[in-house]
Amino acid sequence: MQAYLFVLPAVVIIGIFKVFPAIAAFYMSLFKWDVIQGAFRGFGNYTDWLYDNSLRSPDFWRSLSTTFTYVILTVPLEIAFSLVIAYLLFQKIRGRGIYRTAYYLPYVTSFVAAAVVFNWLFHPQYGLVNALLGVVGIGPQRWLDEPSGFFQIVASAFGIALPEWAAGPSMALVVVSIVTVWHYLGYQVVIFLAGLSNISNEYYEAARLDGASERQIFTKITLPLLSPTTFFVFTIATIGALRSFDTVFILTGGGPLDTTRTVTLLIFKTALQQAQFGLGAALAFILTLIILLFTLVQFRVLGRRVYYG
Amino acid sequence: MATVARTFPRSTPRPRLRIRGRTIALHAFLIVVALAVAYPFYFMVTSSFKDLLEATKNPPDVFPAQLHPENYIEAWNRAPWGRYFVNTIFVSIAVTIGELVTASLAGYAFARMRFPAKSVLFIVFLATLMVPSEATIIPNYVLMSPSRNGCLGLPCLGWFDTYQVQIVPFIATAFSIFLMRQFFLSIPSELSDAARMDGAGHLRFLWSVALPLSVPALITAGLVTFLGSWNAFLWPLIVTTKPDFRPVQVGLSAFRQEAGSSYHLLMAASTFVIAPIVLLFLVAQRYLVQGIARTGIRG
Numbered sequence: 001m002q003a004y005l006f007v008l009p010a011v012v013i014i015g016i017f018k019v020f021p022a023i024a025a026f027y028m029s030l031f032k033w034d035v036i037q038g039a040f041r042g043f044g045n046y047t048d049w050l051y052d053n054s055l056r057s058p059d060f061w062r063s064l065s066t067t068f069t070y071v072i073l074t075v076p077l078e079i080a081f082s083l084v085i086a087y088l089l090f091q092k093i094r095g096r097g098i099y100r101t102a103y104y105l106p107y108v109t110s111f112v113a114a115a116v117v118f119n120w121l122f123h124p125q126y127g128l129v130n131a132l133l134g135v136v137g138i139g140p141q142r143w144l145d146e147p148s149g150f151f152q153i154v155a156s157a158f159g160i161a162l163p164e165w166a167a168g169p170s171m172a173l174v175v176v177s178i179v180t181v182w183h184y185l186g187y188q189v190v191i192f193l194a195g196l197s198n199i200s201n202e203y204y205e206a207a208r209l210d211g212a213s214e215r216q217i218f219t220k221i222t223l224p225l226l227s228p229t230t231f232f233v234f235t236i237a238t239i240g241a242l243r244s245f246d247t248v249f250i251l252t253g254g255g256p257l258d259t260t261r262t263v264t265l266l267i268f269k270t271a272l273q274q275a276q277f278g279l280g281a282a283l284a285f286i287l288t289l290i291i292l293l294f295t296l297v298q299f300r301v302l303g304r305r306v307y308y309g
Numbered sequence: 310m311a312t313v314a315r316t317f318p319r320s321t322p323r324p325r326l327r328i329r330g331r332t333i334a335l336h337a338f339l340i341v342v343a344l345a346v347a348y349p350f351y352f353m354v355t356s357s358f359k360d361l362l363e364a365t366k367n368p369p370d371v372f373p374a375q376l377h378p379e380n381y382i383e384a385w386n387r388a389p390w391g392r393y394f395v396n397t398i399f400v401s402i403a404v405t406i407g408e409l410v411t412a413s414l415a416g417y418a419f420a421r422m423r424f425p426a427k428s429v430l431f432i433v434f435l436a437t438l439m440v441p442s443e444a445t446i447i448p449n450y451v452l453m454s455p456s457r458n459g460c461l462g463l464p465c466l467g468w469f470d471t472y473q474v475q476i477v478p479f480i481a482t483a484f485s486i487f488l489m490r491q492f493f494l495s496i497p498s499e500l501s502d503a504a505r506m507d508g509a510g511h512l513r514f515l516w517s518v519a520l521p522l523s524v525p526a527l528i529t530a531g532l533v534t535f536l537g538s539w540n541a542f543l544w545p546l547i548v549t550t551k552p553d554f555r556p557v558q559v560g561l562s563a564f565r566q567e568a569g570s571s572y573h574l575l576m577a578a579s580t581f582v583i584a585p586i587v588l589l590f591l592v593a594q595r596y597l598v599q600g601i602a603r604t605g606i607r608g
Contacts, residue, residue, distance in 0.1 A: 002422070002510075002511055002512075003418045003422040003423070003424035003427075004424060005414075006414040006415060006417060006418035006422065006511070007414070007415045007418045007419070007424075007430065009410070009411040009414060009415070009480075009481060010411045010412070010414070010415035010434075010481040010486060011415075011430070012481075013411065013477070013478070013480055013481035014434065014437055014481050014482075014483065016452075016478075017445070017449060017452075017477075017478035018437045018440065018445060019433065019437060020448070020463075021444075021445035021446075021447075021448035021449050021452070022437075022440045022444055022445055022448075024448035024451075024461050025444050025445060025447060025448050027461075028447065028448060028451075028461075081342075085339070085342060088335055088338065088339060089339070091335065093332065093335060093336065093339075095336075098343075099339050099343055100598070101591070101594060102343040102346055102347045103342070103343065103346055104590075104594065104598070105346070105347065105350060105587065105590070106346060106349075108536060108540075108586055108587060108590045108597075109350075109583050109586070109587070110539070110540040110542070110558050110561075110582065110583060110586070111540070111542065112542060112558045112561045112562050112565075112579075112582070113353075113561060113579040113582050113583045114349065116353075116561070116565060116575050116576070116578075116579045117349045117350075117352060117353045117576070117579065118349065120356075120572060120575075120576075121349065121352065125367075126365045126367050126572075127367065128352070128367065128368055128369060130367075131367045131368040132368070182346060182349075185346065186346075190598050239441075243441050243442075243443060245443075245543055246542050246543065249543075250542070250562065264443055267443055267447075268543075271446075271447045271450075272450070272547055277447050277451065280447050281447050281448070284443045284444045284446070284447060285444060287441070287443055287444075288440065288441055288443065288444040291441055292439065295439070
């Protein structure tokens with residue numbers, strides 16, 4: 001009986017604020033629910049988002065595409081950078097602690113404060129980034145205020161006009177992605193360092209005895225044995241990007257011209273600014289399903305190629 | 310056990326780079342990246358000591374021509390920062406203590422006690438880790454709202470603009486429960502056997518033996534919780550409307566609008582908002598880093 005008393009506080013809190021709302025969210029998504037509960041709509045809120053409502057569904061597909069673009073822009077960069085840095089830090093070098101602290105600092109910093117600084121570094125008029133680009137002869141950019149596609153901007157600098165489908169993610173989304181990578185880099189480095197320290201030194205010694213080069217050791221030993229960690233980082237970074245709200249909301253609020261409005265921002269707008277809880281809950285549920293599906297697919301597809309020593 | 314006792318890089322021998330030139334190249338690379346990563350902080354702090362004219366100079370001066378510490382006083386006086394800080398500190402500490410208590414108790418029960426439905430409960434807790442907060446935020450918002458609209462069949466809490474709305478939902482998480490459970494599992498059963506022989510009950514054993522042995526886990530869970538609470542933004546943004554209960558992050562966000570183009574003041578405010586958590590991190594980074602390496606939580 002005592003055991004129940006031990007788990008009771010946790011059960012009450014998690015039950016009321018986590019389990020119950022998860023179920024309630026699904027319930028709400030089946031109704032017209034604009035602040036107060038209205039008529040039962042079945043899956044009407046879902047079909048509105050997916051195809052039925054000519055005002056809603058373009059917003060949905062656009063935000064979904066923005067969300068996935070954001071994932072593609074951030075996750076591979078985060079993994080590549082943090083893997084290289086962790087590998088280098090793992091060598092016997094002096095000052096490892098100092099480097100690690102420096103890389104890690106952005107992660108403990110609140111995004112609001114970080115956004116204040118980055119908004120200014122990328123300021124169209126006063127920003128340092130434009131000043132630096134000016135030195136190498138590139139004209140000032142509007143960065144976070146720039147809805148045009150990144151590829152389009154680069155191509156037009158060379159006098160090439162790109163078709164609209166090849167314009168690429170908006171410049172604003174690219175900047176948001178850079179700031180995101182900056183923020184999470186140190187976190188991923190720490191995870192990779194832990195993974196590296198789990199690889200037994202015997203493998204390295206044996207390889208050296210056989211005369212393997214540093215590059216061979218990295219590609220044939222470190223990378224394969226590190227694959228569970230890489231997989232873990234990949235999964236958690238992807239889910240983090242699918243869910244991220246603060247980053248985009250604080251830097252751009254979804255603009256310019258809605259080019260950075262991810263699904264989470266659309267949920268926020270629908271449910272909390274327009275007070276359409278039912279529609280918002282349906283959207284939140286769609287996102288949850290995508291996240292769950294993604295986790296499972298990642299696990300099946302990548303899981304097979306991961307070496308579990 | 311294996312995952313908990315994971316050794317940290319410091320103690321393991323690692324592959325060696327022999328060639329000196331490579332070592333120099335390595336440091337050069339690491340320093341360049343470190344400077345790029347740390348530059349925004351440097352920029353923030355130096356700009357906070359400049360006057361407005363100098364602060365908007367582009368490219369910026371590396372160091373202020375003249376120090377203007379009065380920026381901090383001006384920024385501090387332009388918004389109710391004292392109130393914001395008191396709110397954030399109170400909420401963060403309350404959440405951290407609450408979470409450590411619930412996680413210790415529940416983690417202990419899952420690790421050391423037997424009871425019916427234990428595994429079912431455990432799986433439900435596990436599953437909550439998979440549910441993103443986006444899915445639960447709307448019902449939670451409704452639950453907290455004033456009573457006139459009905460609250461999903463539950464009694465309405467009417468907790469907008471309070472402290473408890475920022476504290477109570479967060480004083481138990483599956484993450485901390487698992488962390489504590491893992492740690493309690495690693496305590497040798499000889500210890501609990503001996504305690505039982507001496508007539509100590511579970512609560513006594515938890516308090517006098519298990520918790521003192523688990524100080525590193527408590528610090529880790531506490532730091533992760535504290536950091537998350539200190540930096541919380543979306544939830545306090547939507548459930549508070551008055552400065553009386555708003556935390557510093559929401560305050561800073563409001564100050565961004567209000568300060569407009571007074572960039573030097575904005576930088577000063579940003580500096581004092583992140584200073585406490587950066588200092589805490591520098592003092593306790595070992596535990597935070599270990600906690601992340603062990604559990605892979607990402608805020």
